[in-house]
Amino acid sequence: MPQLEATLRWYGPSDVITLKSIKQTGATGIVTALHHLANGAVWSISEIAKRKQIIEAEGLRWSVVESVPVHEAIKTHIGDFERYITNYGETLKNLGACGITTVCYNFMPVLDWTRTNLNYELPTGVTALRFDKIAFAAFDLYILKRSSALQDYTPVEQEEAKKYITACTPVEIEELTQTILAGLPGSEEGYTLDDFHHKLEEYTAIDHKELQAHLFYFLQKVVPVAASAGVKLCIHPDDPPFSLFGLPRIVSTQTDIAAILNAVPDIHNGLTFCTGSLGVREDNDLVAMLKALGSRIHFLHLRSTQRDAYGNFYEADHLSGDVPMYEVLKAVIEEQQRRLANNLSDIQIPFRPDHGHKMLDDQDKHTNPGYTAIGRLKGLAALQGLELGIRKSLGL
Template identity: 55%
Template sequence: MAIEQTWRWYGPNDRISLADIKQTGATGIVTALHHIPNGEVWTVEEIIARKNMIENAGLSWSVVESVPVHEDIKKQTGNWELYTKNYQESIKNLGKCGIETICYNFMPVLDWSRTELNSSFEDGSLALIYEQKVFAAFDLFILKRKGAENDYSEKILGQAKEYFDGLDDAGKEALTNTVIKGLPGAEESYTLEQFQAVLNEYAGIDNAKLKKHLEEFLRAIVPVAEDSGVRMAIHPDDPPWGLLGLPRVVSTLEDAKSIISTVDSISNGVTLCTGSWGAGHFNDLSIMAEELSHRINFAHLRNVKRDTDYNFNEDYLFEGDVDIYSVLKTIVQEEESRKEDGRKDISIPVRPDHGNQMLGDIGQDNNPGYSLYGRMKGLAEIRGLELGIRRSLKI
């Protein structure tokens, strides 16, 4: 039984069509109803319309990524109880429509953070990178967040000042736009004042409090997911450390263990994202894959090169600091073990995560990290590696 190979698709407005995706060899689609505002119910009618679109192209809707968790739920303010009920209803409706896996995250404000979206790679392709001094320059001298200087080492403070002093107005604007790209709905355009106002809403919410809110959210949704035949798969923080004074609760192996132990159910699992967790020099993805294997409900495979100063750049599948071979071997063996045990949740869908912009992708309107050829290269490598693993294990 081969691993289900999937592909993230941003819906009808994605420049990469379902017909294109079919030619990559992927069989499952990972997508969401992006047009539905956060907090509203995903109706059966809307789900079926999108599912039919995918199936008419000869593919299947395998994973939802994501049903967004409204910020009010994370903060437990405003209409958070209504939004939680709406989330439960969306899970039920997805289950009724036969969609069994939901990836989601619990990151405050920013879904991801990078400091350069088109960094020149050694072979002429373009990659995403994160430099701590560059992010600090934005935080300290552009956003001018109160107390930001306390979040960085003396070394980074000096480097950030030097970097900022070398920026012209266009460079400052480009950096601001890059950071704000990680905001859900960033295409709507945020001013720095609006961005700071959103950050201020988390004043008084530390890691412990955000963790408590996540645990209460899990107790509300996991039983509903279990009854609906749906598996939840929380995505790690990206990157897996605190930014802009915001709390983080899905950054380490211990975080993940705490989450899956909050509600003991196969419907309460993780998305093993080797790039997001792998950006942290303190995370060993081989160990994480082994210890979380029984609750891996979805996987994103990409690689990163990282250092202990909280810098990283995205890299090709076999070139970074994550042992992709051992991770995929664990996933293959876990699927086989689940099959032998007669578990219902045998499948662990896998998708190639971010890929470099290369060839005809360069200059196109790509969602950051989601070009065609770079991901197709990654998918082909995953497919070949899986075959090699299965042949070596004789399964």
């Protein structure tokens, strides 16, 4: 049985982590996107082919697109959203024509993945990404000053947030603001405080049910196009998997995901199984989720987080933290065996070691937060070793 396809994310020609460096890690697949193109624009065959040629010139394969951004108008149904849906379908057709057949995307409103600290120091001296609920509340209550923010935090949290912001220097306040609003790597949008207020207003009348309906409508339109192009879509879970700024989150639990997959019951409507995002919620049983949803998983993000009782979490080592990585990978390999027994073609599921600590001489380099070379190399090596051990234990 073939092993999982080892991939690493690459942010394109401007990424300080080069394709030559990625090739040295042992990864054979590249996960990337055309970040230089505006959200909602059609990715032309010429632009796709140009990026593909750069990757293949290094002896690597463009395995997964992450991501083709979903324009905000599609999420809100404001403005020319039908045209953006049509454009999305054209991009899928062009990707399929170029032989790129796995597309990861997300449907998180306004912001993509969110953290409050990009350099949280662990006892070993490495630094990790962290989400601190009180820091986030301090931003929401006292920097953004969102009108309905008070109802989202307990009196104790409000008091702690006030203490937190009072102790911050102007530099720390600006750093927190930029960390939350400027967009982390892979995010396609960055906002000023005024812009962000305006974006939040667009969601005033959009609750969980309404946003879910907009996603279903999008899928009903684009999945048939994807199917005809031979492209498998795989939605990424919310990160973190709970509401922020009062915005609805609709890809946070097994119930959420099952509803999405059932809305358009086609193999081309699938899931990116991100253990780190889903693992932040204690009520998400990752192994049970993987077994229930496995047939529709087209891409794996393997990482672990360490959460606490207060809603805070940080990026842990790939084999520690709250994610039962041994059991998760074992369930993935069992899903591979099921696909093999049923003569399915998608046996070699691509995975990437999602995020990584900043360590060794990467601490002296300016890299995308979470996307250092050495931290991800360590994660990749650990995951491949674990995979090999599980396969040997199963006699594969």
